[in-house]
Amino acid sequence: MSSSSHPLRRIAVPAFGPSLLFGIGEGAILPILPLAARELGSSVSAAALMVALMGIGSLLSNLPASLLTMRFGERWSIVAAALWTALGMALCASTRHLGVFAVGCFMAGMSQAVFNLARQAYLSEAVPVEWRARALSTLGGVSRIGMFIGPFVSAAVVHQWGLAGAYGLGIGALLVAAGVAVRIPDLAPRTVATAKLSFASTLRDHRHVFLTLGIGVMLVASVRASRQAVIPLWADHLGLSASVASLIYGLAGGIDMLLFYPAGRVMDLKGRRWVAVPSMVVMGTALLLMPFTHGPWTLLIAAMAIGFGNGIGSGLIMTLGADHSPPGERARFLGVWRLMADLGSTSGPALLSFLAAAMSLGIAVASTGLLALAAAGVLGHWIPRTGKH
Structure with a gap:
C-alpha cells in the first residue's frame, strides 16, 4: 500500500x-508521587493534593x-x-x-496542557479530514x-x-520524547491573519458550539474522570481486597485500550454520532447497573462494560474539537475546548465525592450514569448527522 493511501504512516513515529x-x-x-510526598512528611490528604x-x-x-x-508552533x-x-x-x-515538591507537580500539570494541545493541533492540521x-x-x-505500561515498568x-x-525512568522517557x-515534520505556513483575534472573539464567534x-x-x-474512582470505590464497598480491585480495574483498562483504532475508523467512515452516542449509552447503562452488583464477577462485567464504552469513544473529544476549530485560530479555539473538558474532568469526581458523602455511594454512582446518558442526548442532538465539519 502506498503512503498516500495511509497518510498516518508518514508521521507515525514523530507524531x-x-x-x-x-x-x-x-x-x-x-x-x-503520593508515596514520595509521604516520605517528605506530608499528611495523607496533602499527599493526595x-x-x-x-x-x-x-x-x-x-x-x-x-x-x-501559536507563538512557537506545534513541534517546539x-x-x-x-x-x-x-x-x-x-x-x-x-x-x-x-x-x-508541589511546584514540581504543578509544572508537570502545566506541560500536560501544552503537550496535549500542541499534538492535537498538529494532527488536526497535518492529517486529511x-x-x-x-x-x-x-x-x-x-x-x-x-500510561498502562508506565506503572508496570516503574514497579520493577x-x-x-x-x-x-x-523518577529516572520518567525523566529518561521524556527526554527521548523531546x-x-x-523530527516532527513542519506544517505548511498559515495564511490566515490572526492578529486581530482574541479569546473574547473566539468565545463570541463560536459561542453556539461551546x-x-x-x-x-x-x-x-466528567463521566470519564469519575469512572476512574467508581470502580475501586465500589470494589471497596463490596469488601473486595485491593488486589482483586486492581485486577478488575486493570482488565477494564485493557478493554478500553484495545478499541481506539476501530473507534476512529467508525467515526471517519460513518460519522461521529455513531461512536459518541453508543459510548455514553454503554457507560451510562453500566454505571446505573453497578450499584446492583454483589461480588467480583458481576462487578467485573460492569467494569468491562464501562471500559468498552470508554474505549469506543477514544479520541472523541479531540476529534469534535478539531472538526469545529477554524484553521486560522485553531490553537486558540482548542485552548477553550480543552479548558471546558478539564472543567468537566475536575467537577465529575468532585460531584461523585459530594453525593457519596451526602447520600450514598450507590446514588453517587447511579448519578454518574445519568450524566453519561445526558451526554449521549446532548451529543446525539448537536453532532452533525454526517459527522463532517
Whole structure:
C-alpha cells in the first residue's frame, strides 16, 4: 500500500512516538508521587493534593498553552512541554521540601496542557479530514498504552532502585520524547491573519458550539474522570481486597485500550454520532447497573462494560474539537475546548465525592450514569448527522 493511501504512516513515529513516551513517563511517576510526598512528611490528604496539583496545573494552563503553541508552533511546543515535565520531575526527585515538591507537580500539570494541545493541533492540521478521527483516536490510544505500561515498568525499577529509579525512568522517557518530537515534520505556513483575534472573539464567534457540543464534552469528560474512582470505590464497598480491585480495574483498562483504532475508523467512515452516542449509552447503562452488583464477577462485567464504552469513544473529544476549530485560530479555539473538558474532568469526581458523602455511594454512582446518558442526548442532538465539519 502506498503512503498516500495511509497518510498516518508518514508521521507515525514523530507524531505518536512522543505521546507513547510521554504516557510512559507520566505513568511511571503518578503512582509514586503520593508515596514520595509521604516520605517528605506530608499528611495523607496533602499527599493526595500533590497528584491533584497536576490536574490543577493543566486546567489553569490551557489558555496560555494555546498562546504558546501559536507563538512557537506545534513541534517546539511539544519539545518544550516534554523538557518542562522532565524538569518538574527532577525538581520532585531532588528536593526535601514539600513546597518545592508541589511546584514540581504543578509544572508537570502545566506541560500536560501544552503537550496535549500542541499534538492535537498538529494532527488536526497535518492529517486529511477523512483520516482525522483515526489519527486522533490513535493519539489517545497510544497515550493510554503509555500510561498502562508506565506503572508496570516503574514497579520493577522501584523494586531495584527505589523511588529515585521511577523518577529516572520518567525523566529518561521524556527526554527521548523531546528528541523524537524534534523530527516532527513542519506544517505548511498559515495564511490566515490572526492578529486581530482574541479569546473574547473566539468565545463570541463560536459561542453556539461551546454552549451546545461544549456542554456535551464537559459531561463526557466528567463521566470519564469519575469512572476512574467508581470502580475501586465500589470494589471497596463490596469488601473486595485491593488486589482483586486492581485486577478488575486493570482488565477494564485493557478493554478500553484495545478499541481506539476501530473507534476512529467508525467515526471517519460513518460519522461521529455513531461512536459518541453508543459510548455514553454503554457507560451510562453500566454505571446505573453497578450499584446492583454483589461480588467480583458481576462487578467485573460492569467494569468491562464501562471500559468498552470508554474505549469506543477514544479520541472523541479531540476529534469534535478539531472538526469545529477554524484553521486560522485553531490553537486558540482548542485552548477553550480543552479548558471546558478539564472543567468537566475536575467537577465529575468532585460531584461523585459530594453525593457519596451526602447520600450514598450507590446514588453517587447511579448519578454518574445519568450524566453519561445526558451526554449521549446532548451529543446525539448537536453532532452533525454526517459527522463532517
